Amino acid sequence: MYNLENISNQHKKINEIIFESINFVKKKVDEAFVCITKTYNTAIVVRYGKPEFIEFNDNVEYFISVYSNFKKGSASSTDLNINSIKNTIFSAINILKYTSSDKFAGLSEFCPLTYNVYNLNLFHLSQLNLQENIKLAYFTEKYALNYDSKIINTEGGFLNSSNRIFSFGNTKGIFASYKSSRYDLSTCVLAKDKNSVKIERDYYFSNSRKINNLQSPKLIGKTCAKRVLLRLHSKKISTQKCPVIFTSDAAVSIFYSLYKSILGMTVCNKSTFLLNSLNKLIFPKWLNIFDNPHILKGIGSAPFDCEGVVTSPRFIIKDGVLKTWLLDSYSSKKLGIENTGHSGGIYNWIFIHKNQISFKELIKTMNTGIVVTDLMGDGVNIINGDYSRGVSGYFIKNNNFEHSVSEITISGNLKDIFKNIVLMSNDYNLKEKIQCGSLLISNMVISGE
Secondary structure (H helix, E strand, O other): OOOOHHHHHHHHHHHHHHHHHHHHHHOOOOOOEEEEEEEEEEEEEOOOEEEEEEEEEEEEEEEEEEEEEEEEEEEEEEEOOOHHHHHHHHHHHHHHHHOOOOOOOOOOOOOOOOOOOOOOOOOOOOOOOOOHHHHHHHHHHHHOOOOOOOOOEEEEEEEEEEEEEEEEEEOOEEEEEEEEEEEEEEEEEEEOOOOOOEEEEEEEEEEOOOHHOOOOHHHHHHHHHOOOOHHHEOOOOOOOOEEEEEEEHHHHHHHHHHHHHHHHHHHHHOOOOOOOOOEEOOOOOOEEEOOOOOOOOOHHHHHEOOOOOEEEEEEEEEEEEEEEOOHHHHHHHHHOOOOOOOOOOOOOEEEEEOOOEEEHHHHHOOOOEEEEEEEEEEHHHOOOEEEEEEEEEEEEEOOOEEEEEEEEEEEEHHHHHOOOOEEEEOOOOOOOOOEEOOEEEEEEEEEEO
């Protein structure tokens, strides 16, 4: 196990290496930045009540990008030895000789006097010992296994702990770092009864920056059991057009497609179906998406991005209108738009709307249709918006559960899917960066029998 003293000492050492690297390289190139990521991981697997797998590891990555005459060279290493670091720096400089000049290459604009990194309370080192961690995984699995006799097998109870140091420095005088932690507790079981044709599998998990804020093993285990039992006796349905509900877990994928479509490099390469959609209506007017990197203890929170650019809250969608691209240093320069600090991805997407209804009310509004709980495959074309994925879930008729469904495909185009969102329920998925509720889509093509 890792203690606070180990991590604090390593944090100090990493910051010293960043400072020394910048002092060394700034005499040899026009601009440069260095970042170091150090991660301490613990993974525990308990199966049928016995520890099956316990692993402790710590990983480190040293990464440097250098710029001269609008040329870029990058290199990385997993060794913080001084000789290895010097070799990595020289490798990055040497790569400059073989790259083309690009007027958009270089660091973002930084002002050390106004550079401010927020303390977002992301680091919470667990005080539990190894046996207490094993018990968490043990009871999570136990509650799932003991829930019903139809649950016939288990893949185990899982507890993963991660503590991370991220430090950054560049030749413009910017030095910043922060620590973060994350804990994931989950279980996965299989179910079958005498009348079912096939074995079904499902899982459930909880995550948090602080181990004490995880959902209880009892809740995780029982929820997992209920989910897998609901899958039994699945059927195909006939090919048709009907309303579709994406549960909050599945709905994340719809908005992940939005994220991929508005990335700066995707826009620069003109490889997005939303290329001409900035400041245009692409969702219903009632829908707002607010990207907030500064939520205390947030799963998607970060004070600065992978290039050291300070993060800031902003609307992605406002009253249904697309308000911004998600830009890093290169794409912001190429598009001539201010850097949004999204090198490395998104933060906490918060959904703001007036229709605060429950999932049960969402079912009632749909009346008859498909509820999608899981998606399979990668049939999403970001260039033209075509969408086709295998799904499983259950069929609702007159507000009542009829049977689970599997081996069907839903299809459409993302432009139509976005505009045809009727309602979002208030069962927000706080386990993901994209924290949406369940979605009701007015009409989609279902391909079945």
